[in-house]
Amino acid sequence: MFSFDDSEDPIAAAIAPPENESPQERQLRILKEHTAKQVSDGIDEEITRERQQAKRESKPVKILLLGQSESGKSTTLKNFQLMCEPKTFRAERASWRAIIQFNMIRSVCVILDALARDLNPTDLPPSPHSSWSSRDSLHPDADLLALHARLLPLLQIEDVLAQRLAGPDAHNVPDSALTSTHLPMTTRRRPGKEVAVNSTVAWKSAFMRKPTGHESFDTQNVVDWDDPDDPGAALHAHSDDIRRLWGHPMVRQILARQGIRLQEQPGFFLDEIEAVTAPRYVPTDDHILRARLKTLGVSEHRMRLADPNGSITRQFHIFDVGGQRSMRPKWVPYFDDVDAIIFLSPISAFDQVLVEDHRVNRLADSLELWTSIVSNKLLEDTNMILFLNKVDIMQSKLASGIQLVDYCPAYGRRPNDFDSASRFLKKQFSAILKQSSPAPRIFYCPLTNVIDTKSTTYVLAGIKANLMHFNLKESYLIM
Ligand SMILES: Nc1nc2c(ncn2[C@@H]2O[C@H](COP(=O)(O)OP(=O)(O)OP(=O)(O)O)[C@@H](O)[C@H]2O)c(=O)[nH]1
């Protein structure tokens, strides 16, 4: 068997204590060795820390955008793109142009439906927004009847656009619009569905053409201005009638009586008729942020973000999800290894119901969804950022006299102003987080209006900087 004699080992011999060492010399030697070991351990620790830091920094930052449908997730993503990749964002203007035109036609169709409902209430399902009764119809005048008849062709354009944009997702196309030349005001028409996309590619090319040879990717070059299906020409031809319809006092009355607050609905562009119906219309950044296109499934967006002086860059992977109830089970596979969740709650929706289930209040649904997210075991250590969103609409609703307590009895006798309401809602959400968190966790809760790029860029820049350096703990509230 192999044996090892210490006395023959040169290293052991070199570090062995000297012969005839005095007790003082021994003490001094032990002290020196101890100090040297401390220094060496410190260096090792520093190396390990640096390695871990480098590993974390090479790992992409993963962010999930969550929240119910129409909460503002895709709009927040657009803000990230506008902030970090403005050229790519603007290169897609041509695609958004068709969405905005579609949004405008939808608003016109909502009005046409409301007029038809007013005249013949049994023909159309009641508006989900009101308890309006058919007994007190206003009976549109001859001028309005003529406008309605002239605008009916827009229903077909809505269908054509929806089919082009939905591409292979044909099941998202609105139910076809039936028109009658004899009885235009009693037209039976089931309300159209929204267009939704689950691909970032298909719908974007629906109305685009590839620039040829020397042409740049400028919007003027990528829009196919000669496309016979392009709704630009038809919209331009109907521009005056749309303006007259929206400006008609009886239309405002009919909408109000049916509880339809069109200005607050997503994709509202009737305050920009002239711009959107212009012959060679190109959307602005603001228009793109206000455009409404429902998301299906989950889409991943990768971008490299830099800190303000450009010295550090990190890869960010941002996941945008569809928020309707049927889409929510699809979120779970993405919960692994998430750095931060940006959860959007559209607090202005306190007086609305879910499109997918008219029995459910949207604020109640948002609180329930928040509860399920923050109590999910997979997300126990995830940083939670909560956007209390659509504060602009919330402000105008409260100012118009809509009472929060009517929809949320727990609000009690508090004043019906924005400060009190937003403070109350913030407390509700943070109490849920606290109850559901076994260990303290980071919580940041700004009041947002994500169609306002200036304020949103400020909020997102803070989040970006903190996630880049992994120091959320230092800047955000720890619950
Ligand atoms: N006025 C106002 N409109 C907003 C705000 N945030 C979003 N919107 C609009 O609300 C609509 C819906 O926003 P999206 O970002 O598409 O909603 P989403 O959460 O992605 O919805 P899904 O894709 O269906 O899950 C869009 O037309 C936005 O422009 C806001 O703070 N204020």
Ligand SMILES: [Mg+2]
């Ligand atoms: Mg979306």
